[in-house]
Amino acid sequence: MKDHEVREQLRLSLQDGRLERSERDALRQWLEETAPDGPKRAVYQSMAFDLAREALEHNTVPHYSTLNWLERIVKVLTPLASAGTIQTVAEACFSPQHDCAGRIAQLLDNARRSVKVCVFTITDNRIAEAMLRSHRRGVRLRVITDDDKQHDPGSDIQRLSQAGIAVRADCTEYHMHHKFAVFDGTLLLTGSYNWTRAAALHNEENFLLTSDPRLLQPFRELFEKLWSEFSARH
Numbered sequence: 001m002k003d004h005e006v007r008e009q010l011r012l013s014l015q016d017g018r019l020e021r022s023e024r025d026a027l028r029q030w031l032e033e034t035a036p037d038g039p040k041r042a043v044y045q046s047m048a049f050d051l052a053r054e055a056l057e058h059n060t061v062p063h064y065s066t067l068n069w070l071e072r073i074v075k076v077l078t079p080l081a082s083a084g085t086i087q088t089v090a091e092a093c094f095s096p097q098h099d100c101a102g103r104i105a106q107l108l109d110n111a112r113r114s115v116k117v118c119v120f121t122i123t124d125n126r127i128a129e130a131m132l133r134s135h136r137r138g139v140r141l142r143v144i145t146d147d148d149k150q151h152d153p154g155s156d157i158q159r160l161s162q163a164g165i166a167v168r169a170d171c172t173e174y175h176m177h178h179k180f181a182v183f184d185g186t187l188l189l190t191g192s193y194n195w196t197r198a199a200a201l202h203n204e205e206n207f208l209l210t211s212d213p214r215l216l217q218p219f220r221e222l223f224e225k226l227w228s229e230f231s232a233r234h
Contacts, residue, residue, distance in 0.1 A: 001030070007047045010073065014051055017065025019072040025113070027076050029140065032114055032185030033224060041077050048073045089187060089211040100193055100207065101200040105130035107183050107209075114140045116182040116223045120175065121149035121157075123196040128156035135165050143167045144226050146176040168230040176226075179207070180219055188216050 001009070013023045036044070052070040055061045061069075093100045101124050108115060108130035115134060122128060122145065135141050143160060147169040150157040161167045170176040180190035191207030199205045210216075 001034075003043065003047075006044055007051070010044075010048055011051055013073075014055060014061060014066070014069050017061040017069055019069050019076075024072065024076055027073075028185075029114060031076070032220070045074060045077050048077070089209055091209040093191075093193075093207050093209075095193065095199055095203060095205040096201055099200075100205065101126050101195075101197075104181075104189070104195065107181075107187070107189065108134045111139045111183050113184050114142075114182075115184075116142050116144075116220070118144040118176075118178045118180050118223055118226065119195050120146050120177050120179060121152065121155060121194055121196060122160070123152070123154040123156060123198075124200055125156065125197075126200075127195050128160060131160060131165065132163055135160075135163060141165045142223075142227065144176065144178075144223065144230065145169050147171055148175070168227060170226075170230055178222075178226075180223075182216065182220055182223065185220065186216070187211050188219050190219065 009027075013019055031041075048070055052066050055066045056063060093103055105126050108127070111134050115131075117131075122131075122143075131141060131143075141160075143157070143165060145157055145167065149155065150167075150169055157167060157169075179193055179195075180188065182188055188210050189207055191205070193199050193205040193207040194203075
């Protein structure tokens with residue numbers, strides 16, 4: 001959305017002096033997908049303050065409702081990391097000595113709103129089952145994978161797609177070889193680790209987890225870029 005469209009959405013949400021849960025969740029999801037930086041979030045907060053000031057001056061919405069709406073909007077627009085409500089995550093996992101598949105399943109089970117998965121292949125049923133559990137809880141899952149590997153024996157991609165999880169794949173002679181995921185827009189997993197039983201049991205693999213926004217933003221942007229590109233090819 002352009003700035004004027006964001007302002008209009010904020011204005012509409014203020015009309016009844018309430019930020020409904022559906023409106024709040026939609027705003028959070030949009031922020032996760034577009035990943036605005038600090039200065040851009042400040043612009044949106046300024047819009048919210050301007051709208052609240054106008055409502056107070058013209059008495060179009062009860063004062064208490066306006067202030068309550070503004071408080072909720074500011075909380076949504078404030079990144080968790082900068083607000084100090086979570087600690088920085090920095091974790092490394094190595095297979096086969098660590099339970100990498102179990103850690104990924106745990107992250108999927110803990111997801112609350114969205115998971116973006118961009119991996120070469122998925123054949124580990126523990127991970128696939130965790131993805132299905134998250135999907136059934138209402139978490140928005142999107143999966144990008146390789147067009148060739150999705151048809152391999154043991155691939156879970158077809159099962160995930162049939163369950164209603166959105167899946168897209170590249171359509172080239174080359175490979176979509178990334179292995180990363182973003183959980184709730186605030187936690188990045190990336191490394192050599194394929195989401196397969198062989199990686200869990202036999203291969204020498206690794207992945208790291210980080211909540212560093214300097215790394216999160218480029219991966220979120222890359223996911224949206226690939227998601228858009230692969231859609232256009234179908």
